[in-house]
Amino acid sequence: MSYARPKFRHPQLPKNELGYTQDYYEGSISTLCAGCGHDSISAAIVQACFENNIEPHRVAKMSGIGCSSKTPAYFLSHSHGFNSVHGRMPSVATGANMANKGLVYLGVSGDGDTASIGMGQFVHAVRRNLNMVYIVMNNGCYGLTKGQDSATADKGSKNKAGNVNDFESINLASLALELGATFVAQSFSGDKTQLVPLIKAAMKHNGFAFLNVISPCVTFNNNVGSTKSYDFVREHQEATSTFDLVPHKTEITTKYDEGTTKSVVMHDGSLIQLHKLEEKWDPQNKLSAMTALENAKNKGEILTGLIYINEQSEDLHALLNTSDTPLNKLTQDVLCPGTEKLKEINKTLR
Amino acid sequence: MEPTNIKDPEYFHKVVDCQYACPAHTPVPEYIRLIAEQKYTEAYMVNWESNVFPGILGRTCDRPCEPACRRGRVEKEPVAICRLKRVAADNKDDVKHLMPKIPTTKNGKKIAMVGAGPASLTVARDLAPQGYELHLYDEQKAGGGFMRSQIPSFRLPETVLDEEVNYILDMGVVSTFNTRVNSLAELLTKGYDAIFVGSGAPRGRDLDLPGRQEAKANIHIGIDWLASVAFEHITKIGKKVIVLGGGNTAMDCCRTARRLGGDHVKVLVRSPFAEMKASPWEKEDAAHEDIPIIDNHVPKAFIVENGKLKGMTFDRVKPVRDENGKRSLVSTGEPEVFVEADDVLIAVGQENSFPWIERNIGIEFDKWDMPVVDPTTFQSTNPKVFFGGDAAFGPKNVITAVAHGHYAAVSIDLMCRGEDITKRPSPYTNLVSTKMGVHEWSYDNQVTTDIRYKVPHAEKKMTLKDRKHEVELGFDVATGFKEAERCLNCDVQTVFTESKCIECDACVDICPTSCITFTMNEDSENDLRKHLKAPATNKSQDLYVSKTLPTARVMVKDEDVCLHCGLCAERCPTAAWDMQKYIYNTTKASKVW
Ligand SMILES: Cc1cc2nc3c(=O)[nH]c(=O)nc-3n(C[C@H](O)[C@H](O)[C@H](O)COP(=O)(O)OP(=O)(O)OC[C@H]3O[C@@H](n4cnc5c(N)ncnc54)[C@H](O)[C@@H]3O)c2cc1C
Ligand SMILES: Cc1ncc(C[n+]2csc(CCOP(=O)(O)OP(=O)(O)O)c2C)c(N)n1
Ligand code: SF4
Ligand code: SF4
Ligand code: SF4
């Protein structure tokens, strides 16, 4: 009998540019239900950070409360982390982010944590274009408290007890777009070939990168009639495009037909190469992205892939002209310049 | 690739690397688990059924299982499989009452066995419970063959040997010792239903160099000399001894010489040290007893003065490889080296010789003067005569002789029942779930990171004084337990049921050694290997491929470095993975345990 993960790893694991093997990005063993989609997303985060050559100590994992919000314990053991109060991750993340712009902020939340109790916080992080990755592990229910319908449960979706949800659902991707998010994507926990490059691109984005990932709850919301079950999502997933993230200075090897391909140069010089599957959609055009989302919803489909990107995005730091030096590195006299300085400022406000 | 046929008894057998590599296919993980449970008697009997000589082999086996052991692929060293066998033998209770009952009324069939080595003894053990009348002949004064005459007592105490040889002789075997069979033709007239030739490879190679004749009083053929020591015809040797050769016989010769008065014993070998035939641990043991091994030296002549051996001269060589990688030893051109010696032991190889087998009795011999023997039935071209052990295909080792004995016994039994000996009964197999509850299995699935434990040795100053003083002390019970825990339970198989899988990736994510991948299929195995999550370069290990899943992908598991930790099965929400214990027992003439 056990609940420990053996220490041995594959002896020929490849190393990334920093000389780490992927296991350096792992966390402790998950205590979520066997088969939970959240665990797959954790694994995708591990892979994305490994492939992006990120130094784990440069990542801050931020979360709220929920099964999803527990997952930062299951990846990136060598990173910083803050497990906040239910729904309050955005404010804690904002504070941390403002104090130190040098870290990669990786927020992990649930549909309950974001779309119910944390809604008031979430919307402001989006509209401020806080430079962070915000992943919602969306299972359509409150997993941790035994599966009550959440605000993202689709109207008409049936829960485990057989009850049908009568309320309109909140479409988080549309909402984020509406509020001015500069990177919006949707994916599915069971599709790592799509999810991993999306997380990698989100981490490279300068501004608020929102990822709504459908993540089936095997225990409370994987029943027939649920629109967040493995089977349902597989049958109704409609990808906008196939997706390559080509790191800066790498030769481009994949060739797509002219006309269906779109390239977007990211902030750091790396390139997103999209092979479009959805014809009328343009990821750099917000209106077209909104239409694509609405169309998918009307057809009962789940649109996945990159939905919208504004690579010119200016984040909150740029808007507020904040200090490049982290606050904890500033000396007392710089942080608190004294009474004279205060008087000077006050004078300009009179 | 086509989906894997796990119904093929060899598929999961191959996953149990040690058992698959063991010539007698001993169910290694099964006995290691029994040791961990302190069930030494049961562990002994599991061994005894397969390899007949657990106490002997637990000290002397060539252990082909260990280089094959999976543990050696995930960390530095394999499980000490061989020495764990000894733990079972050392700590067992009386086992006599567990041995098969021998019928008092015989079945009317009479079998002769020539040579009382491990091959013949195995044939006897497998046939006795069926009521065969068994006649055993050996020219030595007691049973055991080379295990008695060659393997020195400081590696294999006589008490251990006697105990395990006697378990078999006590099954009503009629043994005739001190009797050499001088004519197989004559033996064939004595009304035997079958004759098993287990006469070994008894001739040591000589070196016909200048001075060989003049100095013959102080030059000895290694295996003859070891036999004379074993039977106490020889009790002393000169102070300075040269041992020629680089195999295990050379190692036994030099270590024995150290105990008979050789203060300056040197091994001189033609090949480079790394390419010597001796097992690494035998070389280590020789070095520990202050015996230098001087490599790249080719013997030239025995130097004799006044009719007495003075030493030997050697040519220094270096290995050179041609474009096909074939090695030759080329003289370095340096002057010859002289090495002083009072005695020389020649241990440069061993040969078969069958002067007592007439060539007109229907037994065909090939161009190397070896009998033509079927590798599955061990029958010669005379249907009544079977060969096994070193006599069949040249010198190997005890466990190979045992394996041959099992095969030959099956053939003899089939023949005596009037059945076709080429229709081999299939092995006994069984696959059964080990699931006991949530996170609970009937085997200990935790994987320890302990590194291999060393077997303690007796003090050198004691062991060099007495050639019968056993050098290795064996693991104590506590260390034996810890070493047993290193075994990965490779017989507990990961069994996949496509119809249950919901493709959630949980198993892929949890597997510590990245064994599992869900991917599009490919026609060729090589192409499929390229899609796997971690490099899959060890082609000697199979890929376990499922039928096509609803997403049009297949599940592919690379068996190579699976830890059999069961986490895939613990994580699977639908029990599409299960950990199932696989039992594989080779066919034997009798069920003995
Ligand atoms: C020095 C040395 C050390 C070894 N150490 C090891 C070891 O540590 N581990 C290991 O696994 N293997 C070891 N071996 C090899 C191993 O001993 C043999 O491979 C094994 O014993 C072969 O078994 P067998 O049954 O074929 O015959 P053997 O054990 O060779 O027995 C054959 C018997 O037949 C008898 N015989 C031969 N001809 C006749 C005849 N015409 N009439 C009557 N009797 C006859 C012989 O006297 C002998 O007793 C060693 C070999 C040598 C030489
Ligand atoms: C302030 C507060 N209110 C309520 C709760 C109870 N609670 C814990 S988790 C949770 C819902 C979590 O849902 P979600 O964010 O979707 O996470 P999931 O478990 O589904 O991944 C609730 C309501 C709480 N912990 N704190
Ligand atoms: S780990 Fe155990 S079962 Fe696996 S090959 Fe080694 S000894 Fe055999
Ligand atoms: S038993 Fe399963 S989880 Fe463990 S190493 Fe093997 S395939 Fe991986
Ligand atoms: S955990 Fe089970 S259901 Fe999930 S992918 Fe693996 S085998 Fe399939």
Ligand SMILES: [Mg+2]
């Ligand atoms: Mg939820």
